[in-house]
Amino acid sequence: MNQPSTDAAARPTGPTGPAEPILQAVGLVKRYGSVTALAGADLELYPGEILAVIGDNGAGKSSLIKALSGAVVPDAGQILVEGRPVRLPTPIAAREAGIETVHQSLAVSPSLDIATNLFLGRELRRPGVLGSVFRMLDRARMRSEAARHLSELGITTIQNPNQAVETLSGGQRQAVAVARAAAFGNKVVIMDEPTAALGVRESRAVLDLILKVRDSGLPVILISHNMPHVFEVADRVHVQRLGRRIATLAPSGCSMSDAVAVMTGALDPAELPEEALAPGAL
Structure with a gap:
C-alpha cells in the first residue's frame, strides 16, 4: 500500500x-x-x-x-x-x-439567475423579523455579493447577476x-x-x-x-x-x-x- x-x-x-x-x-x-x-x-x-x-x-x-x-x-x-x-x-x-x-x-x-445559483441552498435572508419569521430572501445583497465574487475572479464576460443561467x-x-x-x-x-x-x-x-x-x-x-x-x-x-x-x-x-x-x-x-x-x- x-x-x-x-x-x-x-x-x-x-x-x-x-x-x-x-x-x-x-x-x-x-x-x-x-x-x-x-x-x-x-x-x-x-x-x-x-x-x-x-x-x-x-x-x-x-x-x-x-x-x-x-x-x-x-x-x-x-x-x-x-x-x-x-x-x-x-x-x-x-x-x-x-x-x-x-x-x-x-x-x-438553468432557469434561475446567476445570483440565485451562487447562493443555492445557502440563500441570504432579510435582516430582522422579515428574514427570521417571514423567511424573506435578501435578493439585493445576493446580487451584490454575486457581482463581487465574479469580479474578484476576473470573470468579465458576465455583467449581470440577474441573467438567467440558461442564456449563458x-x-x-x-x-x-x-x-x-x-x-x-x-x-x-x-x-x-x-x-x-x-x-x-x-x-x-x-x-x-x-x-x-x-x-x-x-x-x-x-x-x-x-x-x-x-x-x-x-x-x-x-x-x-x-x-x-x-x-x-x-x-x-x-x-x-x-x-x-x-x-x-x-x-x-x-x-x-x-x-x-x-x-x-x-
Whole structure:
C-alpha cells in the first residue's frame, strides 16, 4: 500500500518551512460487492497548489474524489483536513469541512439567475423579523455579493447577476459553478473535468479561472483527461491506477507521454529520473 510521504525535506515548502497537507487521504478502501474501486488509496493536497488527478477508466479516481467530496463513504481508511481526521458522510458535511466540488454536470439550475445559483441552498435572508419569521430572501445583497465574487475572479464576460443561467454559454456556466465553489470553499476546491465539452477559447478562460482560484489562496484538485491542460496548470500530477496511487509526478520534470505510460502501466515510475517524481511519488 502506498504511504503518504513522511520526508519533511521532500514536502513543498512554505514561508515557515515544509508545508503540511491541507487535505489528505490515507489508505482509502471502497468496495462495490466483488469490485474493489479503491485499494488503499492515498492523496495529499498542499496549500497553494493545483494537484491534477489522472487515471485510466476503472483506476478509481472517481471513487477517490467522491470520497473526498462526501458523495461516498469509504469502507476503510482516513480523510484528514489540516491534519485532523474528519468524517464526510454527505456532500453537506464536506462543505462544512471547507471542501467545495464543481462536478462535471455543473449542478446549476438553468432557469434561475446567476445570483440565485451562487447562493443555492445557502440563500441570504432579510435582516430582522422579515428574514427570521417571514423567511424573506435578501435578493439585493445576493446580487451584490454575486457581482463581487465574479469580479474578484476576473470573470468579465458576465455583467449581470440577474441573467438567467440558461442564456449563458457552456464556459460561462462553468465560470458560475467555479465562482460558487470559490465563494464558499474556504479550504479546498475540487474540479471534475471542468473543460470537458468546451471549445478552445472557453477552455482557456476556465484554465485561467482555475489559476486565479489557486492564486486567491485555495488549493485545487483537478480531475482531467486532457493532458495538455493538466501539464499547463498542475503543480503536481497524482496518477491513479488499479485503485491506488501509483506515482506523483512533477510536470516540470517529465513529459505527457511519460505520464500516460505510467497511467497505463507501460512504464514503471521507478524508471523515471528523480526530477520527474514529486512528493508522495511512491
